[in-house]
Amino acid sequence: MNTRGLLDQLLKSGQELLQNKGLAQAGGQPQAGQGAGKGGLDIGSLLSGAGGGALAAGALGLLLGSKKARKMGGKVVAYGGLAALGVIAYKAYGNWQRQQASAPRGEPQTVDRLPPVEAEAHSHAILRALVAAAKADGHIDARERQLIDGEIAKLTGDLELQGWLDRELAKPLDPREVAGAAQSEEMAAEMYLASLLMVDEENYMERAYLDELARQLSLDPGLKAELEAQAQKALQALPA
Template sequence: MNVMSVLNQIMGQAQGGQSRSSGGMDINSLMGSLGNQVSGGNGGSGIDVKSLLGGGALGLMLGSKRGRKMGGTALKYGALAGVGALAWKAYQNYQSNAQGVPQQAPAQQGRPLEQLQGAEQEKRGLEILQAMIMAARADGHVDANERALLTQEIEKLGPDDELHNWIQQQFDAPLDAQALAKNADSPQASREIYVVSAVMIDDQNAMERAWLDQLAAALNLDPGLAKELDQQVRAVSQG
């Protein structure tokens, strides 16, 4: 399946920029951009909110009709473009600040999405895309009409037949945090799944927040780590 081609384009929509056609992501560029946002700088990768919520697959998944606030809340969607780097940074902060938490070798953690290649990146990409779709459905507002519109937008991204069928299956599947968590292939994958979900949900929506809490439990995330992941997502929105 050409999942990374589609996922990269969706992530490109999060930045309000040009869609990426294919290939791996530049981890150094993403880290620089992410660091600039977290530190409150004014870099050249600013997020075009109008472009973000005006349409496209991401805009429809977020559901602009739900009345999401603009500004900081929309800015956090830029975290999608560096999800692996952000999740890894949060883990490092957590390890540095936590007392009595066993230190684990980096090899045991798995690598960030942006550092993976080939089949490994495709597999992680499926996990990330599944998490995005599940989070988009968490408030129960993806009706038949929205699904049809979303399918049209996803088709524009050029998924192959196998990926198209897989995406449709995700819209039909039960919302099951345990099933989603089982797909995580490493602790880093679990953190990325949580970050993507945290970006997609609206904290002010009780149903969406409940989904995120269920997912954190299913992923066996320590509450302190989940809190750090949430803080990193919020930091991007304040950039």
């Protein structure tokens, strides 16, 4: 499965998502047969937009839910692509390592620093965490799953990956099962960071899921705090 390429497209789609949010707020209309959704995001335009960025933004917007997509688009832009997510995780993990009393453990092996085979394994775990976090508010119903499946099919012809994603969307939300994909501390850090991208931390249900995921990932509280701090710095670095 080429999970890495799909995940990179989804993470890079934030600019398209934000541009469409601006269109919706300016009064743009959804395409025939498609709704702007509960929060006013013009999902219709996302689904009918040209180019991979628009398609990926459509898939991500559906995963987030229209209301949350309007609020969370900036987070996606801050994280950028998969390499950018790896850089944020690397900074957080490196800072946390330096705070430890134990001997240095070597350079963090985050997704941006790995050879293709290992980066693919990391990407698989990150995408699992991202999809699970998108379900934390319970908004993805059968119709939205069909729409997401359709958008993913436009982004990748990999039938194995499409089937895997459909099964992930259909699963009951289980933080312990999600955390089981982490094979290293760096991978756990990246999974938590991707989950931060998808949740609304002001929503009690989503914040509770995020905290439980951190517990199941056995994240050190200091590493968890450093990941959250680095994510916030990335947001603050965005142009106004």
